[in-house]
Amino acid sequence: MYKLRMFNMKWQLLNYFLISSLITVSSIYIVLEYFKEELTSWEFRLWFAAAILVACLTVGYIATKRWQRKVDELHLAMLEISKGNFASRIELEPVEPFLYLYEAFNTMASAVQERVQLLQKFGEAEAIRDQELTENAVMEERRRLARDLHDTVSQELFAIHMSASSLPKILERNPDAASGVMNQLIQMSHHAQKQMRGLISQLRPIELNDMSLQEALEKWFPEYCRTHELQGQLDVVVGESMSEAIEHQFFLIIQEGLANVIKHASAKQVRLAIHEREHQYVLQLQDDGQGFERSDIPSASHGLSTMRERAQKLGGEVEIDSKPGAGTRVRVKIPRFAEEPSGLTLVREDERNEH
Template identity: 30%
Template sequence: METEKKANMITRHMREGTLLGLVVMLVVLYLLYTYGYLKPFDSWKNRIEAGITLVLLPIGLGAIYGFFQGYRVKRRVDLVRETLVNWEKGSLTDVMPDIGEDEVGRLGEQLVKISKRWEDQVSSLQRLSTNNAQLAEQARVTAIVEERQRLARELHDAVSQQLFAISMTATAVGRTLDKDFDKAQRQVALIEEMSAVAQSEMRALLLHLRPVYLEGKALEQGLKDLIKELRIKVPMEITFEMDDDIHLLKGIENHLFRIVQEAMSNTLRHSKAEKMDIRIHRKQNTVRVMLRDDGIGFELDDKKQTSYGLSTMQERVTEIGGSVQFITAPGKGTRIEIVVPLINDERKRGDGDGNTD
């Protein structure tokens, strides 16, 4: 359809050029006939040859003129369209090419102004997210004592009680093993059940014990530490890749860390996956995050977006001026693709480090 539209632009100009050539020919013939410059031909052969020449010449010249005129306009429009597509994908730093000084050129200048305003807004959003991260860090320090007390209560009420029950049941097994073997077997099965419950509760608590923010670490190091700990405690294969030349503002790193953390939590709780891939790469002037698991997947709807925390991920990505796409289906696993544009400081830092290396 796109190729057909492009061809229609050239075809339309060729038709208009042909029509213009015919009109010019008729006007010229009329003027020649009016002022007596047009003489009748001696034979029919000369008349036919002259008629064919008078028809084909303006049609050919008009078609050629229309083709070049249409191609020139199409090429300039295509340049504008390609730049707009790149902007839509997050590459806001792509420069609008010089497309002349006529109406199309003035349209390009206006789009450049819109792009600069858009880039300023994204930059403001990212600076605001950094300020919010600093405020959140201060709030975290203030609330850390209360959080430790709450976790202590949960450990006492949940895991500690389970361990105490396991200890008491184990003592009872030792007393009844010789007297009532069937009862001892039931007590051993109860111990196994309580141990599984305690283990599940500990894993749930471990997810909450993880730091909410990076605590001064770089994004790559923070994710490596998180994955290293989970690999020890969770029977799931986790693959992590991240380019070395990615250097972001603290607010953006904190948001991406929380997004990855939330995605990993969802995978552990809901997907029943055996493998999870986490890839963070820089592509031109954007950072692209891909999270993928081989779990059971789900039907994407408003209810699932709320219960699985997908709407929270969407809000976090929007706060840093990015875009997110959720791709999933029952039995097909889940893939989350995030694109964050690099604006000003982040791009310069990344380029500077690349040049230094």
């Protein structure tokens, strides 16, 4: 079958060459047969040569235009695949010289789509397992914070209580010393309040807590910007099709990106946008900070490599665009699939049977 298709392609090209040859030979025959006397004129010979050239070029143009259109279809489909549209396919026609190429491309695109989708699903499963491990670490960290609470704020409150208890007797015996004790109480209460706020902020981890990504960001992002004196702009438009694992990874990437903005960018404004396209989820974080050279990206921050790893777990990619003095833009693209491949369904059924 492969040889037959190649044979058909060769014959199509030969047909165009045959048509050009027939036009040339027929024209020469007609001129030699009926216009012998006119051949003595150089003007006639010039026009005759021009006519043959135009006819052959017309046939060649039609042939190249038809084949170029076929090549362009393949090129556009390849560009769609490179942009993350793994659902891109070329429509097949019954009589098509490029049929074997188009079929090979569609087969390859289907295989890539299935593998990337499986990679994303396995990445989601791994992210969920990592989240369970993280929860154990969070519990241990909370125990540490509880000990710190006992060793700092609790002792401060005890000292405040003792000083406040002694204040009535001081007022009774030495009223002049009471003002010093009251100032001490104010200072200790202020210090205890400051320590309590710090511990509370650590005891409130940033989590989705059964909220969607959009709901969590609408609640957390403005507060985060106010706390760090940033002018924030939030633009999130996503549907309900985004999986929990993708939402969780996006949220972690946003945290990492904003932490980089606070630490390194010296920015005043930051814009966060998440859009759901037909074949992709796109996250974009942009600031007006000091930026950096592209050559410094690998060593600029550990957070950038972490963001790449989180995106790659789900079959995505991270693009970083930055120039000194022109801010930084981080764009994260995660493939979006309409339905699960059959292979993954079988894997999940096997897992259920094992349990």
